[in-house]
Amino acid sequence: MQYIILDLEWNQPISWQSPVYKQIGNKLIFEMIQIGAVKLDQNLQIADALSLPIAPTHYIQIHPRIRKMTGLGNEELAGAPAFREALEQFAAWCGEDYVLLTWGCDDVSVLQQNIDFFECQDISLAPLCDIQKLFTQVHSLKDRPSLKKAMEQMNIAPDESMAFHNARNDAWYTALVFQTLPDPAAVLEYTQTPKSLIHKPRKTRERTAMTPYPSVQAALESDLALKPTCPRCGRILALDGEYVLQSPDKYITIGKCRGHGKMLLRLALRTEEEGHVLMRRSVAPASYSNIAYVHTKQFQARQREGIS
Numbered sequence: 001m002q003y004i005i006l007d008l009e010w011n012q013p014i015s016w017q018s019p020v021y022k023q024i025g026n027k028l029i030f031e032m033i034q035i036g037a038v039k040l041d042q043n044l045q046i047a048d049a050l051s052l053p054i055a056p057t058h059y060i061q062i063h064p065r066i067r068k069m070t071g072l073g074n075e076e077l078a079g080a081p082a083f084r085e086a087l088e089q090f091a092a093w094c095g096e097d098y099v100l101l102t103w104g105c106d107d108v109s110v111l112q113q114n115i116d117f118f119e120c121q122d123i124s125l126a127p128l129c130d131i132q133k134l135f136t137q138v139h140s141l142k143d144r145p146s147l148k149k150a151m152e153q154m155n156i157a158p159d160e161s162m163a164f165h166n167a168r169n170d171a172w173y174t175a176l177v178f179q180t181l182p183d184p185a186a187v188l189e190y191t192q193t194p195k196s197l198i199h200k201p202r203k204t205r206e207r208t209a210m211t212p213y214p215s216v217q218a219a220l221e222s223d224l225a226l227k228p229t230c231p232r233c234g235r236i237l238a239l240d241g242e243y244v245l246q247s248p249d250k251y252i253t254i255g256k257c258r259g260h261g262k263m264l265l266r267l268a269l270r271t272e273e274e275g276h277v278l279m280r281r282s283v284a285p286a287s288y289s290n291i292a293y294v295h296t297k298q299f300q301a302r303q304r305e306g307i308s
Protein backbone atom coordinates (compact mmCIF):
# COMPACT_ATOMS: atom_id res chain seq x y z
CA MET A 1 0.00 0.00 0.00
CA GLN A 2 1.23 3.44 -0.94
CA TYR A 3 0.95 6.66 1.03
CA ILE A 4 -0.25 9.64 -0.97
CA ILE A 5 -0.19 13.02 0.71
CA LEU A 6 -2.83 15.38 -0.51
CA ASP A 7 -3.27 19.11 -0.15
CA LEU A 8 -5.94 21.36 -1.62
CA GLU A 9 -6.35 25.04 -2.32
CA TRP A 10 -9.77 26.58 -2.72
CA ASN A 11 -11.49 29.81 -3.58
CA GLN A 12 -14.32 31.43 -1.66
CA PRO A 13 -17.07 33.88 -2.59
CA ILE A 14 -15.86 37.46 -3.08
CA SER A 15 -18.57 38.36 -0.59
CA TRP A 16 -21.17 36.41 1.37
CA GLN A 17 -23.65 38.84 -0.16
CA SER A 18 -22.61 38.07 -3.74
CA PRO A 19 -25.37 36.88 -6.10
CA VAL A 20 -23.57 33.61 -6.85
CA TYR A 21 -23.21 32.75 -3.16
CA LYS A 22 -26.82 33.72 -2.54
CA GLN A 23 -27.80 31.37 -5.35
CA ILE A 24 -25.84 28.25 -4.36
CA GLY A 25 -25.54 29.05 -0.67
CA ASN A 26 -24.07 26.46 1.59
CA LYS A 27 -24.03 23.77 -1.08
CA LEU A 28 -20.59 25.04 -2.10
CA ILE A 29 -18.75 27.37 0.23
CA PHE A 30 -15.23 26.73 -0.99
CA GLU A 31 -14.57 25.86 -4.61
CA MET A 32 -11.38 23.88 -5.17
CA ILE A 33 -8.76 25.50 -7.42
CA GLN A 34 -5.76 23.18 -6.96
CA ILE A 35 -5.02 19.59 -6.04
CA GLY A 36 -1.45 18.94 -4.95
CA ALA A 37 -0.09 15.54 -3.96
CA VAL A 38 3.06 13.51 -3.44
CA LYS A 39 3.52 9.75 -3.53
CA LEU A 40 5.83 8.07 -1.06
CA ASP A 41 7.78 4.90 -1.76
CA GLN A 42 8.30 2.02 0.69
CA ASN A 43 11.00 4.01 2.51
CA LEU A 44 8.70 7.03 2.79
CA GLN A 45 10.79 8.93 0.27
CA ILE A 46 9.02 11.19 -2.21
CA ALA A 47 8.67 9.24 -5.42
CA ASP A 48 6.35 11.47 -7.44
CA ALA A 49 4.57 14.81 -7.15
CA LEU A 50 1.52 16.27 -8.82
CA SER A 51 -0.06 19.68 -9.18
CA LEU A 52 -3.46 19.97 -10.81
CA PRO A 53 -4.90 23.45 -11.17
CA ILE A 54 -8.69 23.62 -11.44
CA ALA A 55 -10.62 26.35 -13.21
CA PRO A 56 -13.49 27.47 -10.97
CA THR A 57 -16.93 27.44 -12.55
CA HIS A 58 -18.95 29.14 -9.79
CA TYR A 59 -16.77 31.46 -7.74
CA ILE A 60 -15.06 32.50 -10.93
CA GLN A 61 -13.35 35.57 -9.57
CA ILE A 62 -10.50 34.58 -7.29
CA HIS A 63 -10.81 36.27 -3.91
CA PRO A 64 -7.90 38.75 -3.51
CA ARG A 65 -6.87 37.13 -0.22
CA ILE A 66 -6.76 33.67 -1.83
CA ARG A 67 -4.88 35.02 -4.81
CA LYS A 68 -2.31 36.61 -2.56
CA MET A 69 -1.97 33.51 -0.40
CA THR A 70 -1.81 30.87 -3.12
CA GLY A 71 -0.39 32.82 -6.03
CA LEU A 72 -3.28 31.42 -8.06
CA GLY A 73 -5.32 34.01 -9.90
CA ASN A 74 -7.62 33.93 -12.86
CA GLU A 75 -4.65 34.12 -15.24
CA GLU A 76 -2.91 31.16 -13.67
CA LEU A 77 -6.09 29.09 -13.77
CA ALA A 78 -7.16 30.01 -17.28
CA GLY A 79 -7.38 26.89 -19.41
CA ALA A 80 -7.16 24.54 -16.42
CA PRO A 81 -9.59 21.61 -16.33
CA ALA A 82 -12.87 21.88 -14.45
CA PHE A 83 -13.36 19.94 -11.20
CA ARG A 84 -14.56 16.62 -12.59
CA GLU A 85 -11.76 16.32 -15.09
CA ALA A 86 -9.14 17.26 -12.49
CA LEU A 87 -10.52 14.75 -10.00
CA GLU A 88 -10.51 12.02 -12.65
CA GLN A 89 -6.87 12.81 -13.45
CA PHE A 90 -6.02 12.71 -9.78
CA ALA A 91 -7.77 9.38 -9.19
CA ALA A 92 -5.97 7.89 -12.20
CA TRP A 93 -2.62 9.14 -10.89
CA CYS A 94 -3.31 7.60 -7.46
CA GLY A 95 -3.64 4.11 -8.92
CA GLU A 96 -4.99 1.17 -6.94
CA ASP A 97 -3.66 0.36 -3.50
CA TYR A 98 -3.12 3.57 -1.58
CA VAL A 99 -4.30 5.69 1.30
CA LEU A 100 -4.65 9.48 1.30
CA LEU A 101 -3.06 11.56 4.03
CA THR A 102 -3.63 15.24 4.76
CA TRP A 103 -2.41 17.83 7.22
CA GLY A 104 -5.46 18.71 9.32
CA CYS A 105 -9.13 18.12 8.87
CA ASP A 106 -10.22 20.91 6.51
CA ASP A 107 -9.25 19.35 3.20
CA VAL A 108 -11.43 16.28 3.64
CA SER A 109 -14.55 18.39 4.17
CA VAL A 110 -13.82 20.73 1.27
CA LEU A 111 -13.08 17.77 -0.99
CA GLN A 112 -16.32 16.04 -0.03
CA GLN A 113 -18.39 19.17 -0.55
CA ASN A 114 -16.89 19.65 -4.02
CA ILE A 115 -17.46 15.97 -4.89
CA ASP A 116 -21.09 16.25 -3.79
CA PHE A 117 -21.73 19.59 -5.47
CA PHE A 118 -20.23 18.54 -8.80
CA GLU A 119 -21.82 15.08 -8.52
CA CYS A 120 -18.57 13.16 -8.76
CA GLN A 121 -19.44 10.42 -6.28
CA ASP A 122 -18.72 7.89 -9.03
CA ILE A 123 -14.99 8.73 -8.88
CA SER A 124 -13.76 6.62 -6.01
CA LEU A 125 -10.95 7.70 -3.74
CA ALA A 126 -9.24 5.97 -0.82
CA PRO A 127 -10.06 7.03 2.75
CA LEU A 128 -8.27 10.07 4.18
CA CYS A 129 -6.21 10.04 7.37
CA ASP A 130 -4.93 13.01 9.33
CA ILE A 131 -1.18 13.38 9.89
CA GLN A 132 -1.63 16.57 11.94
CA LYS A 133 -3.65 14.74 14.57
CA LEU A 134 -1.03 12.02 14.93
CA PHE A 135 1.76 14.64 15.08
CA THR A 136 -0.14 16.56 17.78
CA GLN A 137 -0.50 13.42 19.89
CA VAL A 138 3.05 12.14 19.37
CA HIS A 139 4.46 15.48 20.54
CA SER A 140 1.79 15.97 23.26
CA LEU A 141 0.89 19.40 21.91
CA LYS A 142 -2.01 21.35 23.31
CA ASP A 143 -3.11 22.82 19.99
CA ARG A 144 -2.86 21.44 16.50
CA PRO A 145 0.19 23.11 14.95
CA SER A 146 0.22 24.65 11.49
CA LEU A 147 2.37 22.85 8.94
CA LYS A 148 4.89 25.67 9.21
CA LYS A 149 5.05 25.32 13.01
CA ALA A 150 5.50 21.55 12.76
CA MET A 151 8.36 22.05 10.31
CA GLU A 152 10.03 24.54 12.65
CA GLN A 153 9.69 22.08 15.48
CA MET A 154 11.37 19.35 13.45
CA ASN A 155 14.06 21.70 12.06
CA ILE A 156 12.87 21.31 8.51
CA ALA A 157 13.83 24.38 6.53
CA PRO A 158 11.41 25.41 3.78
CA ASP A 159 12.86 25.59 0.29
CA GLU A 160 13.04 29.19 -0.87
CA SER A 161 11.71 28.25 -4.27
CA MET A 162 8.69 26.45 -2.77
CA ALA A 163 6.18 28.87 -1.26
CA PHE A 164 3.65 27.69 1.30
CA HIS A 165 -0.06 27.61 0.35
CA ASN A 166 0.66 25.98 -2.92
CA ALA A 167 -1.04 22.58 -2.79
CA ARG A 168 1.90 20.68 -4.27
CA ASN A 169 4.45 22.40 -2.03
CA ASP A 170 2.37 21.92 1.10
CA ALA A 171 1.92 18.23 0.27
CA TRP A 172 5.69 18.01 -0.19
CA TYR A 173 6.39 19.71 3.15
CA THR A 174 3.80 17.52 4.86
CA ALA A 175 5.71 14.48 3.57
CA LEU A 176 8.89 15.79 5.20
CA VAL A 177 7.07 16.14 8.52
CA PHE A 178 5.48 12.71 8.09
CA GLN A 179 8.95 11.15 7.66
CA THR A 180 9.94 12.35 11.15
CA LEU A 181 7.18 10.42 12.94
CA PRO A 182 8.41 7.47 15.00
CA ASP A 183 5.59 5.22 13.78
CA PRO A 184 4.16 6.70 10.58
CA ALA A 185 1.80 3.76 10.04
CA ALA A 186 -0.10 4.87 13.14
CA VAL A 187 -1.65 7.54 10.91
CA LEU A 188 -4.04 4.87 9.63
CA GLU A 189 -5.84 5.07 12.96
CA TYR A 190 -6.75 8.69 12.28
CA THR A 191 -9.33 8.26 9.57
CA GLN A 192 -11.27 11.43 8.87
CA THR A 193 -14.96 11.96 8.35
CA PRO A 194 -15.95 15.00 6.33
CA LYS A 195 -17.90 17.66 8.15
CA SER A 196 -20.66 19.51 6.38
CA LEU A 197 -19.51 23.02 5.66
CA ILE A 198 -21.80 25.97 6.09
CA HIS A 199 -21.09 29.63 6.31
CA LYS A 200 -22.13 30.87 9.73
CA PRO A 201 -22.56 34.60 10.11
CA ARG A 202 -20.49 35.40 13.14
CA LYS A 203 -22.47 35.76 16.32
CA THR A 204 -21.53 38.56 18.64
CA ARG A 205 -23.90 37.71 21.46
CA GLU A 206 -25.22 34.53 22.96
CA ARG A 207 -27.65 33.35 25.61
CA THR A 208 -27.69 29.90 27.17
CA ALA A 209 -30.77 27.94 28.16
CA MET A 210 -31.99 28.02 31.78
CA THR A 211 -29.93 25.40 33.61
CA PRO A 212 -30.86 23.91 37.01
CA TYR A 213 -28.58 24.09 40.08
CA PRO A 214 -29.12 22.94 43.69
CA SER A 215 -28.38 26.40 45.11
CA VAL A 216 -27.44 29.96 44.18
CA GLN A 217 -23.90 29.30 45.36
CA ALA A 218 -23.61 26.20 43.17
CA ALA A 219 -24.89 28.21 40.22
CA LEU A 220 -22.39 31.02 40.80
CA GLU A 221 -19.55 28.49 41.11
CA SER A 222 -20.55 26.51 38.02
CA ASP A 223 -18.66 26.39 34.73
CA LEU A 224 -21.60 28.21 33.18
CA ALA A 225 -20.70 31.20 35.37
CA LEU A 226 -16.95 30.84 35.67
CA LYS A 227 -15.97 29.49 32.26
CA PRO A 228 -17.98 31.63 29.85
CA THR A 229 -17.07 31.39 26.18
CA CYS A 230 -16.66 34.04 23.53
CA PRO A 231 -19.68 34.01 21.19
CA ARG A 232 -17.44 34.75 18.21
CA CYS A 233 -14.67 32.20 18.63
CA GLY A 234 -15.65 29.88 21.48
CA ARG A 235 -12.53 30.57 23.55
CA ILE A 236 -12.99 30.74 27.31
CA LEU A 237 -13.16 34.35 28.48
CA ALA A 238 -10.85 35.56 31.24
CA LEU A 239 -12.99 37.05 33.98
CA ASP A 240 -12.12 40.64 34.82
CA GLY A 241 -13.10 40.60 38.49
CA GLU A 242 -15.85 38.75 40.31
CA TYR A 243 -19.56 38.74 39.56
CA VAL A 244 -21.48 41.50 41.30
CA LEU A 245 -25.17 41.80 42.01
CA GLN A 246 -26.85 44.17 39.58
CA SER A 247 -30.40 43.68 40.77
CA PRO A 248 -32.08 40.88 42.70
CA ASP A 249 -31.30 37.63 40.83
CA LYS A 250 -29.00 39.30 38.29
CA TYR A 251 -25.21 39.15 38.38
CA ILE A 252 -22.79 40.85 36.04
CA THR A 253 -19.10 40.99 35.28
CA ILE A 254 -16.74 41.60 32.40
CA GLY A 255 -14.89 38.85 30.52
CA LYS A 256 -12.05 39.24 28.06
CA CYS A 257 -11.38 37.32 24.84
CA ARG A 258 -7.87 37.79 23.53
CA GLY A 259 -9.22 37.96 20.02
CA HIS A 260 -12.49 39.82 20.49
CA GLY A 261 -12.11 42.14 23.44
CA LYS A 262 -14.27 42.72 26.45
CA MET A 263 -17.69 41.18 26.89
CA LEU A 264 -20.47 41.91 29.32
CA LEU A 265 -21.51 38.72 31.12
CA ARG A 266 -24.91 38.51 32.73
CA LEU A 267 -26.29 35.73 34.90
CA ALA A 268 -30.03 35.65 35.41
CA LEU A 269 -31.24 33.43 38.25
CA ARG A 270 -34.68 32.21 39.12
CA THR A 271 -35.39 30.46 42.38
CA GLU A 272 -37.75 27.54 42.02
CA GLU A 273 -39.74 25.79 44.69
CA GLU A 274 -37.75 23.42 46.90
CA GLY A 275 -34.87 25.88 46.84
CA HIS A 276 -33.63 24.86 43.39
CA VAL A 277 -32.25 27.55 41.13
CA LEU A 278 -32.36 28.04 37.39
CA MET A 279 -29.67 30.14 35.77
CA ARG A 280 -28.82 31.35 32.31
CA ARG A 281 -25.87 33.30 31.03
CA SER A 282 -25.82 35.94 28.35
CA VAL A 283 -22.76 37.40 26.69
CA ALA A 284 -22.53 40.51 24.51
CA PRO A 285 -19.78 42.95 23.54
CA ALA A 286 -19.21 45.37 26.42
CA SER A 287 -19.49 49.11 25.91
CA TYR A 288 -17.30 51.57 27.82
CA SER A 289 -20.21 52.41 30.06
CA ASN A 290 -20.82 48.68 30.78
CA ILE A 291 -17.19 48.33 31.82
CA ALA A 292 -17.25 51.47 33.98
CA TYR A 293 -20.53 50.37 35.57
CA VAL A 294 -19.24 46.90 36.44
CA HIS A 295 -15.99 48.28 37.82
CA THR A 296 -17.90 50.69 40.06
CA LYS A 297 -20.13 47.87 41.32
CA GLN A 298 -17.08 45.69 41.98
CA PHE A 299 -15.40 48.56 43.84
CA GLN A 300 -18.51 49.13 45.95
CA ALA A 301 -18.78 45.41 46.72
CA ARG A 302 -15.18 45.28 47.89
CA GLN A 303 -15.71 48.36 50.07
CA ARG A 304 -18.77 46.78 51.67
CA GLU A 305 -16.76 43.64 52.39
CA GLY A 306 -14.04 45.78 53.95
CA ILE A 307 -16.55 47.47 56.23
CA SER A 308 -18.37 44.34 57.38
Ligand SMILES: [Zn+2]
Binding pocket: 230, 231, 232, 233, 234, 235, 257, 258, 259, 260, 261
Ligand atom coordinates in the same frame (compact mmCIF):
# COMPACT_ATOMS: atom_id res chain seq x y z
ZN1 LIG B 1 -13.29 35.50 20.85
